[in-house]
Amino acid sequence: MRIQDCEHLETILRSRNSLSEEQSRHAASCSACSDARVADLGLRSLARSIEWGPLPDAGLIWLKARLVRLQKTSAAINRPFDLAQKFSWAVLSVAWLILIASQIPGILAWLGKFEAEQLVLGGLAALPITTKFVWLFAGLSAMTFTMLFHRVLDID
Amino acid sequence: MAEQLIASRQATETRRNMVSMTEPDFELFYRRHSRALWAYIYRTTGDAALADDILQRAFFQFLRAKHDSNDDTRLKAFLFRIAYNLVVDDSRERKREASYLSNNLPEESSRPKPEMSWDMQRAFDRLKPKERALLWLAHVEEMSHREVAETLALKERSVKVLLFRARKKLASAMRDHGLDSEVKR
Numbered sequence: 513m514r515i516q517d518c519e520h521l522e523t524i525l526r527s528r529n530s531l532s533e534e535q536s537r538h539a540a541s542c543s544a545c546s547d548a549r550v551a552d553l554g555l556r557s558l559a560r561s562i563e564w565g566p567l568p569d570a571g572l573i574w575l576k577a578r579l580v581r582l583q584k585t586s587a588a589i590n591r592p593f594d595l596a597q598k599f600s601w602a603v604l605s606v607a608w609l610i611l612i613a614s615q616i617p618g619i620l621a622w623l624g625k626f627e628a629e630q631l632v633l634g635g636l637a638a639l640p641i642t643t644k645f646v647w648l649f650a651g652l653s654a655m656t657f658t659m660l661f662h663r664v665l666d667i668d
Numbered sequence: 669m670a671e672q673l674i675a676s677r678q679a680t681e682t683r684r685n686m687v688s689m690t691e692p693d694f695e696l697f698y699r700r701h702s703r704a705l706w707a708y709i710y711r712t713t714g715d716a717a718l719a720d721d722i723l724q725r726a727f728f729q730f731l732r733a734k735h736d737s738n739d740d741t742r743l744k745a746f747l748f749r750i751a752y753n754l755v756v757d758d759s760r761e762r763k764r765e766a767s768y769l770s771n772n773l774p775e776e777s778s779r780p781k782p783e784m785s786w787d788m789q790r791a792f793d794r795l796k797p798k799e800r801a802l803l804w805l806a807h808v809e810e811m812s813h814r815e816v817a818e819t820l821a822l823k824e825r826s827v828k829v830l831l832f833r834a835r836k837k838l839a840s841a842m843r844d845h846g847l848d849s850e851v852k853r
Contacts (some may be wrong), residue, residue, distance in 0.1 A: 525807075544832065544835075546839070547835045547836045547838075547839035548835050548839075550838075550839040550842055550843070550848045551803060551807065551834075551835040551838040551839050551842070552807050552840050554791070554839075554848075555803055555804065555807040555808055555838075556807065556808065557788060558711055558808075559707055559711070559808045561788075562707050562711075563704070567703065567706055567723065568704050568720055568723060568724045568814070570699070570702070571691075571695070573724055573727045573728055574694055574695075574731065576728060577731035577732055580732065581732065608826075635736050643844065
């Protein structure tokens with residue numbers, strides 16, 4: 513499509529409904545001016561015919577933007593704490609795995625002593641072996657519960 | 669403690685990145701441009717409810733964005749650019765929806781429309797989103813070619829060419845509907 517550049521275009525658009533005779537004659541013969549004039553009048557009629565209703569509240573938009581900014585800022589501040597918490601969970605999980613893996617033979621042997629006839633004897637015999645395990649177990653449990661407690665508080 | 673940290677970080681962010689807008693500044697800016705923006709979105713989408721939604725999203729994004737100027741004309745161009753992008757995104761999303769394909773024209777809103785303007789809207793809807801935006805900004809918002817180029821992220825030279833084509837297309841659609849003689853009255 514070839515672009516027709518007309519020097520009268522701006523004047524014709526500015527004059528709108530009050531075209532002089534000469535301008536009208538030009539607009540009728542020049543396709544660029546004629547198209548521009550028709551489009552311009554159509555668009556203006558479209559703009560005029562809008563049925564206005566109430567617009568959204570500026571205060572609410574401001575508040576929403578402020579809240580989102582606040583959330584982003586606090587998330588940025590909490591990021592190191594979140595990382596530290598994730599690291600603690602990882603360390604704790606590894607500690608649990610090591611403890612259980614190292615004690616599996618002892619645990620199985622200890623559980624094996626809980627047969628009906630050896631229940632009392634077996635339990636007593638297992639005591640010195642499991643003391644260290646019980647301490648580690650209690651320590652890790654306490655740490656796990658503390659972390660879970662923090663997690664629950666975080667969610668709340 | 670946390671609140672102090674948040675406040676100090678916000679202050680630093682404001683100083684470092686942008687010319688901030690206070691709430692009264694924003695309300696003034698909103699009062700000045702919201703109606704024009706709503707009209708632009710409404711006429712380019714043809715849906716009043718969608719225009720409300722896009723208007724809010726545009727101002728919301730505008731508030732969250734970083735401005736490097738306090739000049740009202742540039743801020744207005746920036747706001748219209750956000751709205752234009754949202755309208756284009758929305759129109760792409762609609763095209764993807766199968767239900768939309770069966771009825772390509774925008775839904776009629778609950779607000780009543782005079783007959784002529786509805787036909788005019790149909791003629792306007794025949795254009796591509798970019799063409800609608802170009803025509804509206806140039807003819808209704810009376811933006812200069814430079815401002816239109818800035819708003820729609822185009823080169824100033826291409827605005828002239830694109831405007832010429834869009835005018836021709838709209839004028840031809842209006843002539844097809846017999847609207848050209850109606851608007852001249």
